[in-house]
Amino acid sequence: MGLVTSQSKQKREQEMAAVSQKVKKTKLSFSDLVIPIASGILFIILAFAVFIPMVTSAFEYLDEIKETNEKIDQLEKLNKQIDSLDDNQLNDDVLTSRQVIPRILLVSNFVFYLDELAKEKSLEISELSSADSINGVSGPIGYTGDYLNVIAFLEDVQSVSPYMIRLENVEVSAKEEGDWSISLQVSGYYILEADKDPDIYAPFQPYTEYEDVVEIFKRKAESID
């Protein structure tokens, strides 16, 4: 009986040792956590070094795509508007407009025109001077003559003139010998055109929206011819 007891005790001890070793093997060790921890650290490093810059730049690309789409839409609209303009009509109208408001208005031309108009109304010159100003030629002029002719001169300068003219400070006064004198400040306008091409993204307005003004230009240009 004693032999059996010692044998079974020894066996139990051996079995317990085997079990404890097996349990030791199945315990969660540091090596089991290496991969998840390494993955986490790698993710954080990649996030700061690669992912965040890439996502940021991707969103910038999306913004640029949005802007590019808007530009494409704008240019497509512009092309449609340009295509709607008749080439021949546009060329005629721009020539007419440049006659009424020229690219450059020479003082000599302007003064010559005013003096010719006054002579047509039988007015005598009392004062005439002109000089360049901003986008225009201006100066005081003075004539004397019959009352009706003075009034007709005023009307023609303002309404019939081929140039775009503005009158300021008009003074009409009777002279002792029965004639009337007129003195006024007169300005003629021109538009300096830039040499460089316009920006294609600048707001575009088709000139057909100003057809009534273009008609006025045509009437004025006819009077030049």
Added chain:
Amino acid sequence: MNNTQTQNQNVAPMQNVSPAAPQTNNTQPTVNPTLAEPSKGPQAEGFNLIPAMSQEEKAKIKTKNTLNIGSILSIIALASVAIGIVSFNILSKAQLNSKKASLSKIEKTTVSKMDKIISNNAIVDRAVLYLQVKKDSFSHKKIIEFFTEIASKTEGITFRSMDISEDLTFEISGTGPSLERIARLWYLFGVHENIKSINLQSVSKSDTGVTFSFEGELNITNFINE
């Protein structure tokens, strides 16, 4: 101690048999089966002393397997995020390049029509300038004719000068036969819709008649240049 134990696991232990123990027969001694693998018959090479795994041990092994799957999943997640972000970036860039190519094409088309744009802008600039200049312009002829018409309603009034400014203020001077006539002229100007305000600036009476000068402001409504 461990080495000894390990050896004990793999090597069949020597059975200490007491001489006093009764021998049943001449065959090999019977061996008691282990807890891990109970032997049904006699084994020639040895015994497996490793006990069968208990439920607790099985659970621990399962936990360890789960942790290994977690590692794999973390790597897969990392790879997925990386692939997703890189793909998003590449696709965005590719789409942008495609759009820019389209824009460049349309820009070329538009630039080829630059002459038409320049001509159109030239007309528009002139039309805008014309409207600006003409916006507040008025007919001086109409104003002078208006003054003359009012004067004609009062006998003996003669204007000597009419001064009209850009801000529609005016100054007129002349002569009349009497103060009553000047007063009537003043009244006619004062009640007319074309006159915003009028003041008798000066008046003087002499043997030859009365001289006067008015100053005031016109209402542009009826004098706009058409």
